[in-house]
Amino acid sequence: MTIAVPDFGLDLGPELEAGMAEHRAAINSIAAGPWPPTFADTIEALERAGGRLHLAERMMQDTSYSRSTPAVQVLEAEMLPRLAAHRDAVGLDPRVFARIADLVARRDELGLDAEQACVLDRYHRDLVRAGATLDPAGQKRLREINERLSALAAQFRRNLHEETAALAVRVETAAELDGLPQPMVEAAGRAAGGDGFVLKLSLPAAQPAHAHLHDRALRERLWRASVARGRRGGEHDNRATVAEIAALRAERAGLLGFGSHAEYAVADQTAGSVAAVVELLTTVGAAASSAARAEAGRHAAALHADGHSGPLEPWDWPYYAARERRARHAVDEARLQQFFVLERVIADGLFAVAGALYGLAFVTRDDIPRPDPDVRVWAVTDADGTDRGLLYLDPFASDGKQGGAWMDAYADPAPLMGRLPLVFMVLNVERPADGGPALLTPLDVRILFHEFGHVLQMLLSDVTYPRVAGINVASDVVEFPSKLYESLAMRPDVLARYARHHATGEPMAEADVAALNNFARDDAPYTSTQGAANALLDQAWHGLAPGETVAPDAVDAFEAAVLERHRLALPAVGLHYHSTFFIHVFDGPYPGTHYSYLWSALLEAITQQWLDEQGGLTRANGARLRGEFLSRGAVVDPIDAVRRITGREPSVGPLLERRGLLRAQG
Numbered sequence: 166m167t168i169a170v171p172d173f174g175l176d177l178g179p180e181l182e183a184g185m186a187e188h189r190a191a192i193n194s195i196a197a198g199p200w201p202p203t204f205a206d207t208i209e210a211l212e213r214a215g216g217r218l219h220l221a222e223r224m225m226q227d228t229s230y231s232r233s234t235p236a237v238q239v240l241e242a243e244m245l246p247r248l249a250a251h252r253d254a255v256g257l258d259p260r261v262f263a264r265i266a267d268l269v270a271r272r273d274e275l276g277l278d279a280e281q282a283c284v285l286d287r288y289h290r291d292l293v294r295a296g297a298t299l300d301p302a303g304q305k306r307l308r309e310i311n312e313r314l315s316a317l318a319a320q321f322r323r324n325l326h327e328e329t330a331a332l333a334v335r336v337e338t339a340a341e342l343d344g345l346p347q348p349m350v351e352a353a354g355r356a357a358g359g360d361g362f363v364l365k366l367s368l369p370a371a372q373p374a375h376a377h378l379h380d381r382a383l384r385e386r387l388w389r390a391s392v393a394r395g396r397r398g399g400e401h402d403n404r405a406t407v408a409e410i411a412a413l414r415a416e417r418a419g420l421l422g423f424g425s426h427a428e429y430a431v432a433d434q435t436a437g438s439v440a441a442v443v444e445l446l447t448t449v450g451a452a453a454s455s456a457a458r459a460e461a462g463r464h465a466a467a468l469h470a471d472g473h474s475g476p477l478e479p480w481d482w483p484y485y486a487a488r489e490r491r492a493r494h495a496v497d498e499a500r501l502q503q504f505f506v507l508e509r510v511i512a513d514g515l516f517a518v519a520g521a522l523y524g525l526a527f528v529t530r531d532d533i534p535r536p537d538p539d540v541r542v543w544a545v546t547d548a549d550g551t552d553r554g555l556l557y558l559d560p561f562a563s564d565g566k567q568g569g570a571w572m573d574a575y576a577d578p579a580p581l582m583g584r585l586p587l588v589f590m591v592l593n594v595e596r597p598a599d600g601g602p603a604l605l606t607p608l609d610v611r612i613l614f615h616e617f618g619h620v621l622q623m624l625l626s627d628v629t630y631p632r633v634a635g636i637n638v639a640s641d642v643v644e645f646p647s648k649l650y651e652s653l654a655m656r657p658d659v660l661a662r663y664a665r666h667h668a669t670g671e672p673m674a675e676a677d678v679a680a681l682n683n684f685a686r687d688d689a690p691y692t693s694t695q696g697a698a699n700a701l702l703d704q705a706w707h708g709l710a711p712g713e714t715v716a717p718d719a720v721d722a723f724e725a726a727v728l729e730r731h732r733l734a735l736p737a738v739g740l741h742y743h744s745t746f747f748i749h750v751f752d753g754p755y756p757g758t759h760y761s762y763l764w765s766a767l768l769e770a771i772t773q774q775w776l777d778e779q780g781g782l783t784r785a786n787g788a789r790l791r792g793e794f795l796s797r798g799a800v801v802d803p804i805d806a807v808r809r810i811t812g813r814e815p816s817v818g819p820l821l822e823r824r825g826l827l828r829a830q831g
């Protein structure tokens with residue numbers, strides 16, 4: 166197995182051209198291969214094809230997301246449509262599909278092992294789901310739908326972008342911002358360019374400032390601006406866009422033989438069926454909303470005690486919830502941050518836990534080329550000393566980097582080609598002042614562990630075929646390993662390893678450890694009600710039958726009916742995303758599968774419970790997680806894997822219990 170380190174000095178334009186030419190030639194030679202096809206000359210050959218193109222595409226995307234320049238923007242604008250055309254041309258080659266279909270028809274006589282059967286099925290299913298078996302008229306209509314959908318997705322994104330900018334809230338005086346933490350006041354000042362203040366809108370309905378602003382009228386103004394996005398008329402209204410996207414997806418699902426887009430989406434997932442998904446969502450929604458109703462009473466009392474009258478409103482909830490949390494835990498984030506030094510969180514947290522569970526070791530490699538001097542590189546080795554791949558980490562926020570955190574790979578794990586994975590993680594940690602340590606917020610720490618959970622599924626992969634290796638699993642379980650690792654971060658025995666005061670080296674006080682563990686639980690009634698409501702809204706939009714439509718001016722009523730139907734219409738809670746800015750499903754990877762977050766959390770909760778009962782972070786527990794699930798990519802059914810790991814049937818109980826919602830359910 167070898168490590169082929171990328172050359173970050175490459176001129177990506179010519180490299181993409183060369184990659185496309187190589188890929189096309191490889192596909193042509195597969196298509197023209199001898200008949201009958203074999204697994205090796207078709208599936209294995211497809212797996213080997215396109216490596217150069219794949220790497221160049223990942224490098225272009227990484228540059229664009231992490232170190233954007235005018236040059237890479239020009240390159241992307243030119244190359245993205247051509248890459249899409251290339252994928253269409255080589256991806257749906259009928260000669261290649263004929264070979265795959267023949268292999269599927271003869272699968273019983275091919276003597277395939279479980280991995281080979283899985284990768285053959287994956288290729289076949291991808292092509293069937295993309296319309297390979299439709300007649301020419303059907304394929305023509307499918308192409309039209311796909312083209313229209315990609316234009317609509319771009320329009321959705323553009324409209325949202327315009328509305329988000331246009332609806333930012335102007336504030337004239339600092340006094341109105343009373344309660345807002347100083348860094349947020351400064352950011353609002355910068356956003357206004359020195360003339361007053363501007364509160365920019367972030368994606369969800371509730372804004373970060375809602376938890377802090379004492380001025381109730383300003384909270385209301387901010388809320389109304391946020392939820393008006395894309396649904397107030399005018400040229401950037403997204404209601405017609407959303408309605409047309411949903412109708413076209415329903416039509417496409419019908420062409421492909423499904424009753425709705427949700428059925429089409431869930432058929433390729435692990436949760437089983439649309440009915441099982443809705444059952445999970447309504448169970449969590451019922452438990453969470455019942456707890457939220459009780460909580461609403463407390464916040465309404467606090468609101469009235471402040472001298473306000475009338476009902477608790479959605480712009481009040483985050484404010485009174487934050488106040489209650491502060492009173493309960495007497496803890497503030499600025500103090501906790503002093504205990505989270507980046508280097509220490511990585512070495513004594515992230516890596517130490519991977520060592521305890523899986524025996525992995527991480528060695529700094531300053532000699533290996535990297536895309537930017539800030540990026541750090543480690544070589545990863547197994548307990549027996551064998552190489553597992555490379556990890557790149559790009560930690561700091563900078564101009565030209567998108568917000569948020571993510572991971573990806575320059576190369577997927579591919580024993581078929583003797584290739585080890587090259588995985589990278591990108592964060593947006595505040596760059597430290599000169600000479601000072603880089604301090605993380607509790608949220609930064611969780612995010613770091615979360616992304617590293619994805620990284621581990623790549624580094625621990627033992628699957629031969631890259632298409633079904635590592636994180637190339639059904640999207641409704643892709644967040645399971647990341648959520649699992651994320652929740653390890655706040656375990657008291659893990660915090661004891663890495664949470665030390667940057668100046669004194671003191672460990673974190675027990676009360677702070679407890680507070681950190683209670684934060685998510687405190688928010689659960691609110692966040693789980695919204696989470697279930699949004700996933701049910703996704704199911705409703707994508708549950709439309711072919712031919713069924715929603716009129717643009719009925720979008721608001723459609724949303725209200727969904728909440729009403731599932732008894733989640735809590736006026737003071739509302740939706741996390743209204744349809745007109747629900748980007749995950751209208752311009753993102755989750756149409757019909759927004760439930761994935763809860764489904765992965767359900768699997769994670771059962772596994773955590775088992776881990777606690779079995780003594781926590783031991784090599785034996787790690788070996789079980791690794792052997793049954795983390796090393797096996799898409800080759801194992803994750804539900805079976807969780808059954809084998811924990812010895813119990815997956816159910817929603819442990820999830821409700823971890824979120825403190827079990828009692829509320831009864």
Ligand SMILES: [Zn+2]
Binds near residue numbers: 615644
């Ligand atoms: Zn994730």
